Amino acid sequence: MKIQKITTEQLRHAVNLRDLSDPADGHHAMQIILQDILQALENAWGCQVIINREIPIVSIEDNYNRLHYPEDGAARDARYTRYVSDVSLLRTQTSSMIPRLLQKIASDLPEDVVLACPGLVYRRDCVDRIHCAEPHHLDLWRVKKQSSLGDQDLMGMIDTIMKAVLPGVEWKVSVSPHPYTKNGVEINALWGDEWLEVGECGLAHPDILAENLSQHSGMSGLAMGLGLDRILMVRKSINDIRLLRSTDQRIMVQMNDLSPYHEVSSMPPVARDLSLVLDSESKDEDIGDVVREALGANADIIELVETISETPYDDLPPAAKQRLGIRPGQKNILLRVVLRALDRSLTHEECNEYRDTIYAALHKGSEWQWASKRKVEYPS
Numbered sequence: 001m002k003i004q005k006i007t008t009e010q011l012r013h014a015v016n017l018r019d020l021s022d023p024a025d026g027h028h029a030m031q032i033i034l035q036d037i038l039q040a041l042e043n044a045w046g047c048q049v050i051i052n053r054e055i056p057i058v059s060i061e062d063n064y065n066r067l068h069y070p071e072d073g074a075a076r077d078a079r080y081t082r083y084v085s086d087v088s089l090l091r092t093q094t095s096s097m098i099p100r101l102l103q104k105i106a107s108d109l110p111e112d113v114v115l116a117c118p119g120l121v122y123r124r125d126c127v128d129r130i131h132c133a134e135p136h137h138l139d140l141w142r143v144k145k146q147s148s149l150g151d152q153d154l155m156g157m158i159d160t161i162m163k164a165v166l167p168g169v170e171w172k173v174s175v176s177p178h179p180y181t182k183n184g185v186e187i188n189a190l191w192g193d194e195w196l197e198v199g200e201c202g203l204a205h206p207d208i209l210a211e212n213l214s215q216h217s218g219m220s221g222l223a224m225g226l227g228l229d230r231i232l233m234v235r236k237s238i239n240d241i242r243l244l245r246s247t248d249q250r251i252m253v254q255m256n257d258l259s260p261y262h263e264v265s266s267m268p269p270v271a272r273d274l275s276l277v278l279d280s281e282s283k284d285e286d287i288g289d290v291v292r293e294a295l296g297a298n299a300d301i302i303e304l305v306e307t308i309s310e311t312p313y314d315d316l317p318p319a320a321k322q323r324l325g326i327r328p329g330q331k332n333i334l335l336r337v338v339l340r341a342l343d344r345s346l347t348h349e350e351c352n353e354y355r356d357t358i359y360a361a362l363h364k365g366s367e368w369q370w371a372s373k374r375k376v377e378y379p380s
Contacts, residue, residue: 003083006090010293014082014090014122014134015056020244021118021136021228022053029255030136030228030244033165033235037138037226038116040164041157045142047112052101053119057084058091066099066212068179068205080285082122090122094139095180095225102143102212109216115141118228127288127305129240130196136228141204142221143213149220151183154201157222158187165231166198180205181223191234198234199226236261240342242300248343269303269340272355276333277326277365280312287335287362294361295354301346304338325366335362 006014020028038049064076074080075092082090091097097117105113117139125131142149142157155173162171169189176186181202188195204221213219229241236254238244238261243251250264278287284307292299310333313326324332337358339351346354352372359370 003086006082006084010082011084011090017120017134018245019120019136021120021138027256028244029236029258030232032258033228033232034118034138036164037140037161038114040160041114041140041142044156044160045112045114047114047142047144048110049114049116050101050105051116051118052097053117054097056091056120056122057088058096059088061087062100063089063091063093063096066208067093067095068208070179073179080124082124091119092123093121093225094119094137095223098139098141098180098223099208099212102141102209106213106215109143109145109213112144112147113142115139115143117141124285124289126284127291127302129242129303130230130233131288132229132241133289133292135230135241138226138228140222140224140226143204143209144220145216146218147220149203149222151203154183154185154203154222157224158199158201161224161226162187162189166234169234171198176200178202178223180208182206187226189231189234191230192237192239196230196234197227198230199224201225240303242303242342245300246342251342264343267340267342267345269338270346270351272337272339272351272371273308274335274337274355274359274362275324275369276335276359276363277324277330278333278362279364280329280331282331282333290361291337291358294357298354301339301341301354302337303340304336306336306338308334308336310334323367325368327366330364 018025020030021034023031042049069075081092094117101115120134121137122134125133166189171187171189173185173187176184178184182205184202186197187199189198201224204223209219209221229244235258254261288305291302291305310331312331313328316332326332339346339354349372356370356372
């Protein structure tokens, strides 16, 4: 597997990003969600809760191997993972903290304990109103000595949490296997008129417990991972994940509690369709990552990046091949980019410049079509 490492600037941005779940980074409603979850479990089970936070740079061993991800698993691919070096990466899941935390408490393991590991995780993801590149996750592992926790206990855990943070919201589960659990399921909550995934869970894999708590026997556990951004969006009726990090004072003051979000103003969206030439193996996740990097500090004006259609080189007519400057091994995609600032209207020329910045970063053909008066130079 080829490892594609992130740049020093990308790493600096990642490690300096504010963690909305951490009180040390300033108050945010997400911290109320976190506390309500932990309090609900403590009340339900009467057991100790251990909260663990760590820096986001982890080893491949912790992020994948110790959680039993297969060596050739798609999750390890550079399309989905931000590698820092040949042996380390920005964690893709807060589950990466669990094996070492189990080892850390093994010598003084409580009879019944909940391990809570919150924090930012880092993905290469598509761009839309429910996805972002740095979401907040919370891993919850209940470990109990001399027990046989099962599916009924797992459903009880889901019910306890959903009642605590999404009271009155309809939810459902569906089968979803994970390498570090048995009987894995996905949790979806009704958000307006659509189902939104807010977590996944299962019975803690007995091999992972045995490998990291080798001096103990007769244990069982429950393992759950929750998306704190999406839970907060459902709770407050927020329709765009970007709002959680908005610096608009009218929005920021609404992120201090769990009361319903009130739209401050509805800025008009602006759509731009781009006809691009990309390498045949390019995926939506690659595109989203390039768009974010190209726009830099202005990346938050992107509401949606969506592939409308794609056509391989061999299926294009000669005139289109010439117009695009496309070569064998490439494809033509029609990409729709929706721009919308949360706090102001964007001008026509400004939108064209953003369009051209994205176009310059993505297009790999030898012919160019610019929209703005001030053409953006394609990097050589």
